[in-house]
Amino acid sequence: MDTDCTRISKRQRCVQVCAGGKDQILVFDRPWEKGPQKPRIFADNLVMPVSVLPHNDGVFMVHGPDVEFLSDSDGDGVADKREKLIRGFGIQDTHTTIHQLTRTPGGWIAFSQGCNSFGTVTLANGEKVPFNRSLIGRFSVDGKRLETIGAGMNNIWAWAINDEGRTFIHEANDFGYSQAAFDRDVTYPSFVKALRYPDSMKHPPTAQGLGLGGTGFSGIAISxxxxxxxxxxxxxxxxxxxxxxxAINSVRPSVDSRGVYSYEKLEDLLVSDDLMFRPVAVEFGPDGCLYVIDCYNRIISHNEVSTDHPARDKKSGRIWRIRHKSQKPAEVPNVEKAADAQLVKHLLSANTWESRAAWHQIEKRQLKSLVPQLKRWL
Known part of the structure; x- marks a missing residue:
């Protein structure tokens, strides 16, 4: 990532000064095909969009202190409209701003905020809501509602939902919460005083002794x-x-009859001796392969080394696809163009991406005619 603002110490000033950055939102239309893929540019002139979530004809984006929606109204594959839905999130510390935008049922987008950011946000309807320090929140897709649904941890750089709808998060630092099943309205420990309710008890450690090592866990992909x-x-x-x-660590979760999770460390999926390899996000794709975003930077710390150090790489990045040798190349179904009657079949797919794509289409099309079928299935 490369901006004209790297030497500006105050993030607030950076947002004000940069009329246009050098960052882009890219789209890989068919990432499962063989060979390197050339992406298309969906949006550019951006400054550090730290989280992007596709939705309908566009994407939600965290851009500085704001949540924006970039849409493609004419269908040419390029964003042509830009709307600020929610304004004023804290930007005091760029690596603890709101992040991990994740679509959840009921028309909500979940997200997390780290311990050194605080502000009063303005919703799309003009309502102002304080949102300070380590919090877990969600907002409605129209930007008119914002709710706090949890508090604590210092930086939750993961929000992964399994095929049963159970959400897993983790603390960026290895403090006994490198894996945690998220429970709504719970307070987790933090460097700062962050309580969901004034009398909240703090959630006990969930992964003591797991010992993944590191101070920047930044994503969970569930196989x-x-x-x-x-x-x-x-x-x-x-x-x-x-x-x-x-490294890409491997952890197997299990749950007992009381609903308490435990975690077993398995052999690491991948360990690299390339000092530039920095996996900052992982996700399973629609083809069943594991995709890894590699920041590709020898220096990844934020305070210890100056931002203009010559060893920092601000232009390069890599995306890896990991495929097991037994996996056959997959042709991914176009769920968006599927007939209404086929969506329940896609919903029942063992492939999580395909199942969720069907859920999104059923919701988008408001297919109440499928309710009897869905009831029978349930």
Whole structure:
């Protein structure tokens, strides 16, 4: 990532000064095809969009202190409209701004905010809501509602939902919460006083002794796909992006009769001796392969080394696709163009991406005619 503002110490000033940045939102239309893929540019002239979530004809984007929606109204594959939905989130510390935009049922977008950001935000309807320090929140897709649904941890750089709808998060630092099942309205420990309610008790450690090592866990990808995914021995596994150690850790969760989770460390999926390898996000694609975003930077710390140090790489980045040798190249169905009657079939797919794409279409099309079928299935 490269901007004209790297030497400006105050993030607030950076947002004001930069009329246009050098960052872009890219789209890989068919990432599952063989060979390197050339992306198309959906939006450019951006400054550090730290989270992007596709939705209908556009994307939600965290851009500085704002949540914006970029839409493609004429269908040419390029954003032509830009709307600020929610304004005024804290930007005091760029690596703790709101992040991990994640679509959840009921027309909500969930997200997390780290411990050193605070502000009073203005919603799309003009309502003002304080949102300070370490909080877990959600906003409605129209930007008119904002709710706090949890508090604590210092930086939650993961929001992964399994095929049963259970959400997993983790603390960026290895403080006993490198894996945690998210419970709504719970307070997790933090460097700062962050309480969901004034009398909240703090959630006990969930992964003591797991010992992944590192201070920047930045993503969880859940392997649950018996149709196009990894073989059986790699099913029900959490793959954790660990940029500090240059590894993809493997963790198997289990839950007892009381609903309490425990976690077993497995052999790492990947360990690299390339000092530039910095996996900062992981996600399973529609083809069942694991995609890894690699920041590709020898220096990844934020305070210890100056921002203009010559060893910092501000232009390069890599995306890796990891495929098990047993996986056949997959032709991914176009769920968006599927007939209404076919959507329940897609919903029942063992491939999580395909199932969720069907859920999104059923919601988007408001297909109440499918309710009897869905009831029978349930």
């Amino acid at each position: 649950q796909d018996s149709q196009r995914g990894f073989p059986e021995q790699w099913q029900n596994v959490h793959f954790v992006a660990n940029p500090i150690t240059g």
